[in-house]
Amino acid sequence: xxxxxxxxxxxxxxxxxxxxxxxxxxxxxxxxxxxxxxxxxxxxxxxxxxxxxxxxxxxxxxxxxxxxxxxxxxxxxxxxxxxxxxxxxxxxxxxxxxxxxxxxxxxxxxxxxxxxxxxxxxxxxxxxxxxxxxxxxxxxxxxxxxxxxxxxxxxxxxxxxxxxxxxxxxxxxxxxxxxxxxxxxxxxxxxxxxxxxxxxxxxxxxxxxxxxxxxxxxxxxxxxxxxxxxxxxxxxxxxxxxxxxxxxxxxxxxxxxxxxxxxxxxxxxxxxxxxxxxxxxxxxxxxxxxxxxx
Amino acid sequence: xxxxxxxxxxxxxxxxxxxxxxxxxxxxxxxxxxxxxxxxxxxxxxxxxxxxxxxxxxxxxxxxxxxxxxxxxxxxxxxxxxxxxxxxxxxxxxxxxxxxxxxxxxxxxxxxxxxxxxxxxxxxxxxxxxxxxxxxxxxxxxxxxxxxxxxxxxxxxxxxxxxxxxxxxxxxxxxxxxxxxxxxxxxxxxxxxxxxxxxxxxxxxxxxxxxxxxxxxxxxxxxxxxxxxxxxxxxxxxxxxxxxxxxxxxxxxxxxxxxxxxxxxxxxxxxxxxxxxxxxxxxxxxxxxxxxxxxxxxxxxxxxxxxxxxxxxxxxxxxxxxxxxxxxxxxxxxxxxxxxxxxxxxxxxx
Numbered sequence: 096x097x098x099x100x101x102x103x104x105x106x107x108x109x110x111x112x113x114x115x116x117x118x119x120x121x122x123x124x125x126x127x128x129x130x131x132x133x134x135x136x137x138x139x140x141x142x143x144x145x146x147x148x149x150x151x152x153x154x155x156x157x158x159x160x161x162x163x164x165x166x167x168x169x170x171x172x173x174x175x176x177x178x179x180x181x182x183x184x185x186x187x188x189x190x191x192x193x194x195x196x197x198x199x200x201x202x203x204x205x206x207x208x209x210x211x212x213x214x215x216x217x218x219x220x221x222x223x224x225x226x227x228x229x230x231x232x233x234x235x236x237x238x239x240x241x242x243x244x245x246x247x248x249x250x251x252x253x254x255x256x257x258x259x260x261x262x263x264x265x266x267x268x269x270x271x272x273x274x275x276x277x278x279x280x281x282x283x284x285x286x287x288x289x290x291x292x293x294x295x296x297x298x299x300x301x302x303x304x305x306x307x308x309x310x311x312x313x314x315x316x317x318x319x320x321x322x323x324x325x326x327x328x329x330x331x332x333x334x335x336x337x338x339x340x341x342x343x344x345x346x347x348x349x350x351x352x353x354x355x356x357x358x359x360x361x362x363x364x365x366x367x368x369x370x371x372x373x374x375x376x377x378x379x380x381x382x383x384x385x386x387x388x389x
Numbered sequence: 390x391x392x393x394x395x396x397x398x399x400x401x402x403x404x405x406x407x408x409x410x411x412x413x414x415x416x417x418x419x420x421x422x423x424x425x426x427x428x429x430x431x432x433x434x435x436x437x438x439x440x441x442x443x444x445x446x447x448x449x450x451x452x453x454x455x456x457x458x459x460x461x462x463x464x465x466x467x468x469x470x471x472x473x474x475x476x477x478x479x480x481x482x483x484x485x486x487x488x489x490x491x492x493x494x495x496x497x498x499x500x501x502x503x504x505x506x507x508x509x510x511x512x513x514x515x516x517x518x519x520x521x522x523x524x525x526x527x528x529x530x531x532x533x534x535x536x537x538x539x540x541x542x543x544x545x546x547x548x549x550x551x552x553x554x555x556x557x558x559x560x561x562x563x564x565x566x567x568x569x570x571x572x573x574x575x576x577x578x579x580x581x582x583x584x585x586x587x588x589x590x591x592x593x594x595x596x597x598x599x600x601x602x603x604x605x606x607x608x609x610x611x612x613x614x615x616x617x618x619x620x621x622x623x624x625x626x627x628x629x630x631x632x633x634x635x636x637x638x639x640x641x642x643x644x645x646x647x648x649x650x651x652x653x654x655x656x657x658x659x660x661x662x663x664x665x666x667x668x669x670x671x672x673x674x675x676x677x678x679x680x681x682x683x684x685x686x687x688x689x690x691x692x693x694x695x696x697x698x699x700x701x702x703x704x705x706x707x708x709x710x711x712x713x714x715x716x717x718x719x720x721x722x723x724x725x726x727x728x729x730x731x732x733x734x735x736x737x738x739x
Contacts, residue, residue, distance in 0.1 A: 130515045132518075178711055178715065181715045182714070182715065185718070187515060188459070188461065189714045189718055191461060191515045191518055192651065192655060192710060192714050193710070193711050193714045193715070195463065195518075195648055195651065195710065196648075196652075196706075196707045196708070196709075196710030196711040196714065197707060197711060198648070198707070199645060199648050199703040199704075199706060199707035199710075200703065200704055200706075200707025200708055200710075200711060201707070202700075202703050202707075203699075203700045203701065203702070203703025203704035203705075203707060204700075204704055206696055206699070206700035206703070207697070207700045207701070207704060210696070211696045317522070317526070320519065320522070324516075324519060359530075359533075359534060360530075360534070362530070363526060363527060363530040366523045366526050366527060367527075369519070369523055370508070370520060370523050373508060373511075373512055373516060373519065373520055374508055374511060377511055377512040377516055
């Protein structure tokens with residue numbers, strides 16, 4: 096029974112990590128109407144920036160973490176300036192395809208610049224797990240979960256209650272209408288990508304703390320995809336619930352169902368949930384219902 | 390586009406594929422050159438041509454699904470994989486002739502594609518791209534985790550060579566003619582599909598699905614059909630691939646390969662069968678150059694090792710996709726058509 100509860104708690108915390116990465120998707124979508132397929136790539140770029148500032152440049156953590164976040168923000172800004180500013184007002188198809196192009200472009204660049212070698216990642220959060228009776232909870236996930244919840248509450252207040260957040264929401268509705276209302280679409284998209292890159296870097300820190308870093312870590316981007324869809328692409332608060340549900344289901348499948356069938360069903364269960372949710376309720380749990388006009 | 394004042398006067402002339410004598414001549418020359426290719430060029434180029442023809446079948450399928458019907462499909466490599474696995478299992482376990490396994494491979498891939506096409510009834514745009522990505526992951530999961538006696542697991546399956554009347558298609562030249570025959574049939578079929586009632590329904594749904602529905606087109610069925618046809622082409626291409634490589638493994642059908650196919654139709658031009666062929670040609674040449682140049686660079690930059698080809702391919706193709714979307718979203722074919730029509734109507738502007 097203790098193990099069962101422990102599995103649930105760990106699963107929920109991993110789910111919160113997925114929520115944090117998924118928050119990158121949602122923030123970019125919420126402020127620019129661009130669905131960023133290259134989210135996982137942003138996570139490893141963030142990871143490599145953190146690795147570079149700590150392990151390579153030898154800065155202390157207190158200096159390197161803020162520096163990494165700033166650098167990641169600059170990378171996000173550069174991507175937006177080079178690729179996405181030019182596509183404002185273009186069709187959804189162009190936007191999707193550009194981010195798909197970015198996905199393989201960034202993957203290739205990371206491989207070319209850093210190579211396929213496995214690198215040690217700095218220990219950002221204490222390695223010692225937290226013991227609760229017989230249960231053991233990984234410290235990095237616990238702190239990460241708290242960061243995720245704080246970020247979700249903060250961002251959802253920003254997007255739903257403040258003036259500048261609501262402006263960005265208007266951009267997500269329609270680029271042309273938003274810009275004719277005097278809202279800076281460029282500014283909004285730039286902000287979205289900076290924020291998305293920063294969130295991805297925080298995700299990388301939590302995910303990789305004390306582990307090893309290779310370009311394969313970008314798979315977390317696709318692991319987070321079902322969470323973003325389950326919550327609905329416009330809802331930041333909903334990510335917490337969606338992440339926790341998917342994390343728990345995945346953890347229970349991995350620990351109890353996989354030994355029975357002898358396969359790794361746990362790794363596809365999120366996608367099965369995603370397919371189901373796309374079929375039953377395409378807008379997710381808390382997404383906006385769109386009304387079509389001809 | 391014809392010059393102003395020149396119109397087709399009958400339905401037949403409107404739907405004609407070969408419109409001018411020059412086009413007929415070009416077609417005959419092109420086919421003749423391809424048929425004679427094994428006697429004109431070396432084995433290496435024949436190998437490249439084989440790859441190009443197989444990619445052409447798959448890219449033409451993707452062109453129908455994405456370019457004509459407007460349904461974003463990032464799972465074309467998975468559909469191709471379903472076809473390749475079907476063909477190789479049928480060929481290695483039951484010993485069926487390739488005359489049957491290739492269509493059956495197409496049908497099984499079409500069924501798989503149709504299942505994902507059904508989701509298009511409810512969702513659209515990039516949501517659809519997400520379900521096709523899910524198809525990609527589910528395919529991998531199924532191959533790797535089902536008992537390895539079924540699908541070979543991570544070991545893959547070895548495929549016996551195609552055989553007809555005691556003639557074994559093992560040499561590059563023999564395979565070239567087999568691929569040529571199938572590709573010619575499939576491409577001709579694609580021209581037929583896109584100018585038929587189905588093709589016009591695809592274009593209507595792509596341009597505005599709500600309006601198409603009001604005009605009486607069954608939008609959901611049309612979208613599912615687009616996936617069915619696209620996946621059928623991918624399955625046939627996959628079967629050809631299985632017979633060419635004589636081995637199938639799950640690593641040959643990843644998301645990256647799907648994106649490469651998307652790159653082909655973007656470069657060639659969306660909504661044009663010839664564009665898909667042009668795109669296949671350009672992208673395959675680029676891939677071939679990288680595969681040749683890459684190892685030489687790898688010798689000087691040793692820490693990258695064998696990954697440089699994969700990395701370089703991703704950088705170049707990713708860059709190509711992004712550049713085309715930003716600078717020339719309609720592809721090379723559009724550029725060519727502009728050139729052609731300004732030549733025809735010269736010296737008048739229209």
